[in-house]
């Protein structure tokens with residue numbers, strides 16, 4: 001259905017594929033393989049976290065209490081909502097609802113931006129109290145390993161924020177293509193793949209929130 | 217049709233831009249080949265510089281720091297710029313879609329992107345070369361690497377970027393092998409080179425990101441601090457070694473597995489015999505890939521790792537010998553009663569077989585805990601990994617290069633000079649590195665630019681061998697380049713291979729095949745082909 005409408009652009013299968021199904025399946029498999037490397041990319045940080053939390057439980061308890069769990073919880077809710085709007089965007093693309101796809105993607109971007117704004121204020125309040133990565137750390141702390149927690153915290157949340165930024169870029173890209181009418185029931189691969197990526201980014205945060213904010 | 221009007225992938229479009237913007241896997245493979253050859257020359261230049269310094273027990277012409285920089289750059293260039301991309305990115309890119317009967321890899325644009333990521337990484341590496349070089353060794357161990365005043369950051373950034381090129385190639389190959397096979401090509405009708413690239417891609421995707429984040433952490437540690445590698449904050453420098461080797465041991469198999477795949481192709485074609493134990497060779501590639509993730513601790517036997525961990529890692533290390541042994545026995549058995557044709561590619565096959573066994577067995581020595589205490593960080597280790605990396609991977613790479621060269625460029629090289637060069641390389645290699653086994657057992661530590669007088673005869677002997685080895689490579693460069701201009705025109709199937717790349721034109725058409733081939737038998741069915 002749908003490709004007959006004048007507001008949609010018919011998708012041409014790339015020359016080296018036999019048909020649209022092979023093209024879609026390949027893209028999806030490739031994206032899953034890429035997600036596997038993303039998981040391994042973050043894994044080393046989780047391993048480091050596990051080791052040092054095991055070695056210095058009191059320091060981690062103290063450091064974690066310096067974070068604002070309210071802001072963390074708020075951001076968790078923001079990202080979970082954005083995952084939902086992303087699902088709706090993919091669903092709308094699959095059913096050739098151009099306007100809806102566009103709007104859900106727009107809401108997803110706004111939520112992502114909101115996440116980054118909250119994160120910005122969180123970082124600023126930490127810097128304000130002298131909580132920096134270890135080389136510049138000058139806050140008062142009972143346990144001397146507290147800076148290690150913040151070393152891990154800044155690297156992992158920083159890399160996560162970078163992934164959010166990349167996600168925003170990707171969503172803008174598919175929004176423009178949605179507006180042009182490139183996505184419909186017969187072709188929605190990029191929307192689906194960006195959706196996959198976005199869920200991964202959310203999932204990382206869902207692990208990070210309890211590990212970083214709720215040590216107590 | 218006259219021969220002049222047949223278009224192929226090399227002449228279907230002309231001009232430099234048609235190369236720089238190409239999406240054709242064959243052209244991308246050729247571009248990789250060019251960069252890899254340049255990197256090999258650069259890495260070889262540093263090797264020669266090292267060997268010259270080691271002619272005498274005292275300083276000859278390099279300061280201690282320059283010597284450290286030379287061996288670091290030799291290692292980093294050879295590992296990250298040459299050997300990791302050598303077989304998968306250069307030969308694999310060219311051959312994989314052809315062997316599958318496909319028109320291209322699954323993601324041609326991603327393929328070109330990973331080439332440019334490689335070029336970007338290479339640019340960072342070259343930048344660090346002129347910006348103080350690096351003197352940490354290619355392993356960048358903390359705490360020294362966070363304190364060295366040389367350009368550690370740009371070199372680790374280079375390795376980080378090059379890693380992403382490798383990951384993207386792996387992603388591309390996985391999707392290609394799963395989804396782009398010609399009709400009738402079941403998993404067990406795939407050539408074994410494809411199986412090897414598949415196992416390699418798994419490691420590229422699962423191990424490379426770990427070294428990526430590790431190098432990133434190292435960069436952060438030396439700029440604003442993370443603390444996890446810093447003992448002053450309660451961190452642990454040994455953790456860096458764990459992270460580093462979690463990638464870098466499997467990386468050894470990113471290099472060796474494709475080489476083993478090339479071996480399986482060479483042995484069947486030049487013995488005109490079906491491979492012995494097809495499934496076991498295919499599965500052993502996967503077994504090696506899996507076990508390779510569990511052995512990294514054998515690099516830390518003397519780093520204060522617990523003795524229980526040492527025992528387990530030692531045992532697991534020995535296990536790698538089983539699938540490797542299966543492959544070696546199967547190749548040898550394939551040769552049995554075959555019609556052996558000692559062409560240049562097969563000479564490199566034999567070199568691999570001989571040298572890789574020595575490399576593998578000496579690996580067992582090093583995997584044994586008590587022996588490792590004596591041999592750790594000596595020239596024995598240097599000789600061991602050169603036997604696996606150069607004696608193994610580089611020999612297979614050269615074998616594959618000579619095997620597919622006519623297909624790539626449509627020209628035959630001089631067989632006579634090919635054999636002469638192979639002899640020089642084989643003799644020179646053993647001359648240089650077997651000597652180093654002896655040096656190591658006598659106690660010569662690695663990475664020193666000065667040494668005790670008693671080691672001089674062996675060091676000087678080893679250095680003499682580098683000239684024989686180098687002569688072999690110079691001869692090779694001359695006749696290969698000569699063949700491009702003056703070589704005889706190559707037929708479509710000069711060696712009588714049965715895999716699909718030999719069905720395509722020489723050089724192949726832009727779209728590989730005029731019509732999609734259909735597969736009805738296994739890849740090496742020489743009995744059916746009349747042998």
Ligand SMILES: [Cu+2]
Nearest residue numbers: 465512514515
């Ligand atoms: Cu190892």
